[in-house]
Amino acid sequence: MTMATWPVAFILSAASSEAMRVPLVMLTIFAAAKLSAEVFERLGISGIVGEIAAGVLVGPSMLAWVAPNELTTSLADLGVMFLLFRVGLEVKPEELLKLGGAATLVAVCGVVVPMIMGWAILRLWGAPQIEAIFVGAAMVATSVGITAQVLAAKGLLQQKSSQIILAAAVIDDVLGLLVLASVSGMAKGQVNVWEIVLTAGLAIAFVVGIAFWGNRAMGKIVPRAQESLRVAEAEYALAVVLLFALSVLAVYIGVAAIVGAFFAGMALAGRVGERVNDLASGAAELLVPFFLVGIGLHVDLSAFQDRSMMLLAAVILVAAVVSKFIGCGVAALGMGKAEAIRIGVGMIPRGEVGMVVAQIGLGMGAISQNIYGVVVFMAVATTVLAPPLLKIAYKGVQGGVPEERYTLG
């Protein structure tokens, strides 16, 4: 180490740069997110889009202040888990189960239409069969985080269309798992039907089991724990343990961690006091900006220097929006045109799930780096488009109490 002329702090450079890292990353991302949200809100655009835009701004594509690293992605993971947990806290499982039939239809159509459209576009573009199938698969899974945040912020979680969206997104995640399993099998030249059936069974058992018995079980466990536990804030501690335990279980089964987090919230809905909601909000308010900024950080504008790639990206984006909108919307037409439009729009964002599928395809050599960039663009762009589209679709709908506890209006 050389002696710098400026303060002795430099003597400690090894230690202090390490000590600096965590608060500096936190400050940069959190402050950029909130500042940008404020600016976007004043421009009449959703603050959620503002936080994603902050990620593009400070990320590798533009200012390059922050690159996605282990800390930021971990905090983003935690952020979206707490977000879905909080949403789950306001959803009654019985009501969700009642909507199961309609939601299943929405989910299935919302899987089939995008899959076929994605595959067809890539085939027309001249891509090999397996690459076309992977892109189709990457267009399947709805990422419900953004939609949930928008609906919660507007106090619309109790709307029937909102509940259909939540239920369909969960079913969609299970279907997406099966699609991915099949596609991965194809890429390796062997589809193991028995395994896929087993996976489907496990995933369905997990989802239905917790939806049916989770809330009832917590109705018995929570009051007893309240009474007998001596650690302070025992209810919150119990809730956090359940949140992570079901997330781990969900990933083990093969569905997304956020599905587990959502079910943990649903299991505790109406079973824990308002204090748990407040404390979970404190964690969520800190962590959710990392999820939103993280989406922006993943944008890589350099992938689009090629004109034909730009064209393909635009076509795929339009297809991603239209296919979910039509697939889910048509399936929901029985509920009336306005509700069908809301549901169609709410299912549009793909977010991180599409990226994970593309990453697996990339790792298997089934898709090229350029096509990977196109899929990531599609995933981010559908996410950014969702908040303003939802605003239009829900225009005039009177929400419940707008939840002050959710960031961003």
Place this chain on the structure above:
Amino acid sequence: MTMATWPVAFILSAASSEAMRVPLVMLTIFAAAKLSAEVFERLGISGIVGEIAAGVLVGPSMLAWVAPNELTTSLADLGVMFLLFRVGLEVKPEELLKLGGAATLVAVCGVVVPMIMGWAILRLWGAPQIEAIFVGAAMVATSVGITAQVLAAKGLLQQKSSQIILAAAVIDDVLGLLVLASVSGMAKGQVNVWEIVLTAGLAIAFVVGIAFWGNRAMGKIVPRAQESLRVAEAEYALAVVLLFALSVLAVYIGVAAIVGAFFAGMALAGRVGERVNDLASGAAELLVPFFLVGIGLHVDLSAFQDRSMMLLAAVILVAAVVSKFIGCGVAALGMGKAEAIRIGVGMIPRGEVGMVVAQIGLGMGAISQNIYGVVVFMAVATTVLAPPLLKIAYKGVQGGVPEERYTLG
């Protein structure tokens, strides 16, 4: 990738083990902490010690389920920042400044006595001069996190002795910085007096400046921000930004990030609503267990296979306890014997600060790996001893409202 016989989840092993990592680490550490806290509480021992013990149990020394990694250490850093921020929210800067004189005396004696004792023991043991000086330096800095947590949990933060401890710990941190700068200079054979004076000036300006004007400034800024900001939970967002901004500034100046976090809390004391306190508690309740477990994770029992090392570790531990107790206690004798004992005990824990000093010494080649292990043991053991000793020292003192919002009684 090979096809496993068990669920298709294995097809996704690359993606799913990554997806599993975050919730699994969270679950392991959080659940172990709370379970252990519950057991310790039932045994009549402090739950705080229980959480540290959970770290030893799941850490590399015993079960080896979790090793300290980037995620756990980052969350631990965030945990102790939120802990001190929350403590700061309940401390009025005017009262702390009033106690400045007494606190300075406590801090100075609490630096000089341990420094000399540590140095003398290592010299008697036959260590080289520079190694002895480094061990002395590592015994200097009190880590106020644990004491603050205990006092807050018992509703004792408004006691005069508590306020003296907090103020002395801040001053102690500034002194520790100067000691470290001097010692590092010695190790390199050149002490730059001008730089040390400059560092001291900056650190003092930071601490005194924010203590004097921070709260007044926030008294003007917060109501205006409240009125004009459109993002939801604007007060909390502002508080979090201030927390990280002052932490960054503190590290830049050369003092610990937690000093910045504490001052951010103090600047906002009485200026923000109860809602900010609740939300900050939600983050703290999630993160503080990572701080406590993190202390336990750092214990390396393998350093003590050598009998002479065990003896040295025991002697150093006794010296660390006795020197702070006597140094700070004697300095506070003017306040009466009972208060002096409380202050002496409250200043005992060394925690992560001692470890950082030892790490720098290790990096410079000034201390050996074995001595490093001894210092880490001293840092952890003083931290574990503090809660029960504080319990005894404050026996019979009637606290204010015991803060339900702080974990662990």
